[in-house]
Amino acid sequence: MPDDHWTPPPVLLAVDLVILTLRESVLHILLVERGIEPFLGALALPGGFLATDTEDILAAAHRELREEADLDAAGLHLEQLGAYGAPERDPRGRVVSVAYLAIAPGLPEPVAGTDAARAAWTPVPEVLTHRVRLAFDHEQIFNDGLERARAKLEHTALATAFCTPAFTITQLRTVYEAVWGVQLDPRNFHRKVHAVEDFIVALDAERRDGPGRPARLFTAGSRSSLFPPLVRPTPTATSEVLP
Amino acid sequence: MPDDHWTPPPVLLAVDLVILTLRESVLHILLVERGIEPFLGALALPGGFLATDTEDILAAAHRELREEADLDAAGLHLEQLGAYGAPERDPRGRVVSVAYLAIAPGLPEPVAGTDAARAAWTPVPEVLTHRVRLAFDHEQIFNDGLERARAKLEHTALATAFCTPAFTITQLRTVYEAVWGVQLDPRNFHRKVHAVEDFIVALDAERRDGPGRPARLFTAGSRSSLFPPLVRPTPTATSEVLP
DNA sequence: TCAAAAGTGTTGTAACTACACCCATGA
DNA sequence: TCATGGGTGTAGTTACAACACTTTTGA
Structure with missing residues (x-):
């Protein structure tokens, strides 16, 4: 002082x-x-x-x-x-x-x-x-x-802050892919997100744009810290990281 | 502006x-x-x-x-x-x-x-x-x-900053226990620390105070980010957390 | 020979990656 | 019926907690 x-x-x-x-x-x-x-x-x-x-x-x-x-x-x-x-x-x-x-x-x-x-x-x-x-x-x-x-x-539900109130799981995955600069397996991502309780909650609606099966719409849940966490893939010598 | x-x-x-x-x-x-x-x-x-x-x-x-x-x-x-x-x-x-x-x-x-x-x-x-x-x-x-x-x-080797240049694995574990306010299994901790390359490097010395087998001395290695990480135990209803 | 502390082996489980597979829709 | 995208099942692997067990010392 x-x-x-x-x-x-x-x-x-x-x-x-x-x-x-x-x-x-x-x-x-x-x-x-x-x-x-x-x-x-x-x-x-x-x-x-x-x-x-x-x-x-x-x-x-x-x-x-x-x-x-x-x-x-x-x-x-x-x-x-x-x-x-x-x-x-x-x-x-x-x-x-x-x-x-x-x-x-x-x-x-x-x-x-x-x-x-x-x-x-x-x-x-x-x-x-x-x-x-x-x-x-x-x-x-x-x-x-x-x-x-x-x-x-x-470790947190920050990804939902990038999304509009209603979003599909694919849109949420796109957030992770864009921010991390990696490609993620859509199928494993789907399950991992669902495995965290109250991360996302299903709405009674679907989104249908182009062809393909309509996607369920979700909204951000009450959970703010994720467990189990969604861990970034460790960059290996063979894996390609987008710029 | x-x-x-x-x-x-x-x-x-x-x-x-x-x-x-x-x-x-x-x-x-x-x-x-x-x-x-x-x-x-x-x-x-x-x-x-x-x-x-x-x-x-x-x-x-x-x-x-x-x-x-x-x-x-x-x-x-x-x-x-x-x-x-x-x-x-x-x-x-x-x-x-x-x-x-x-x-x-x-x-x-x-x-x-x-x-x-x-x-x-x-x-x-x-x-x-x-x-x-x-x-x-x-x-x-x-x-x-x-x-x-x-x-x-x-996720980092911060624990070694609590230690003197030469320390035993038990001393390092004590750091984790004191900061996290939990008890850790000495045997699992021993292996997890050794599993991270260059986290700690063995010195050609031992420490012998009281009774018991002398402990190997180590010093901080070059690694600053830990993989795999040493994750905090998730506090459950039954587990006791020291104040 | 006993207590104390260091260190190793083993077993069951949780979570993961990778990929085969099925479902629902528009053209 | 085919392309497109949504969603499920399964197998091998990694990391882990729990705990029995062995090793090495001082008293």
Whole structure:
């Protein structure tokens, strides 16, 4: 603790968001094109500074989610990733950023909210293969967020946050495949999901699009931690991992 | 992002530490008695404010570890838990704290460093049963830190951070039992630990104290992630969990 | 020779992978 | 009746808990 005559140096607090969703079976992240220096024109995670002296950090994340992505808080997963505070991470001065991971159900079109005109869903493989470069230390934050999402799919019901209220088991499997970047056996997946009580509950409805047997519709159950867990396949030398 | 004429509100940045160690087979946490208001006289996590404008947050954690606990950075585990920034968490004003989890090998006596005169190792069960109350939101941070440590024992070699450079398998098992608060079968534990390649490597030495067959000494190997993992026993209705 | 602690073998079970197979629908 | 996708059955394998058993020491 400091002594009475010394005042600690103040810092500016920002919030940055890793917002993930599924679009046409591909994992996407919401990125914005920066309109001001530094990194003018570069892509970055949506985010911003704390609005007032008394704003809660989680509330700030919710606000940015609304302002920059036009996404409502209701029914959307939001959790903290951590604080990023290297002294030189922002050339404007000492800015510490608290990063959040948000998961949204698949949205039909790129959002067009107030500040969100420049916001665009970007395929995650584009970022992973460095075809897209991010401003600041946002690539680090993105990597941490993606790894958090991948890990939490194993032990929690996070996958349902990617889905609309009613979904088929195949849609749920597509979530796992897109986030993990692997192929899963549909038949074993079907049973594993059913083996966890209250992970998904059957609705009294079916979905019939194209040909093939109609699929039962489900909704997220009350269970939040999965047992037995759905473990990621261990990458072997022979197995192929999608980018 | 803010417009050019508006300045975001500054906050004060603190660092708080959850420092865990094992003392006589019981998990302990380092707590300090507060010497100033608020919460004067109450127990709290060691920590303090950022020292300078340009100090890295992780460096600040290392500095507090040295100042408040007289612990050297070398060979000690330190990882970030997250940011705690509720507006009313500190009555003095807007203080955002970045919490860290530190794991230290068992130390013979309560540390007596510069600021650490009032620091004391406190048994974790005392805190869990609310016989010890913590200042600010430090109980929340403590719970998050403990859960992080418990979870990481399963999948990483974190347990070796609790041990001196040379340790027996029984000592390693004691770490798991103390942190998880369960009893483990010594024979199955022995094999599971050996099944993970490079988790522990045998030294050419034995330890012989009291009666009984001398135990082989080991040291931490190069492996950091454990496969197969050492999974916590699922608490059942009949099983007893130590406080 | 006994107690204590280290370490090994064995057995039944749970959960998994891989794949053969059956079911229900639209064209 | 065929292609397409949904869903079930089964066999071999891995990891595991439980516990009987052997080994090596100090007193």
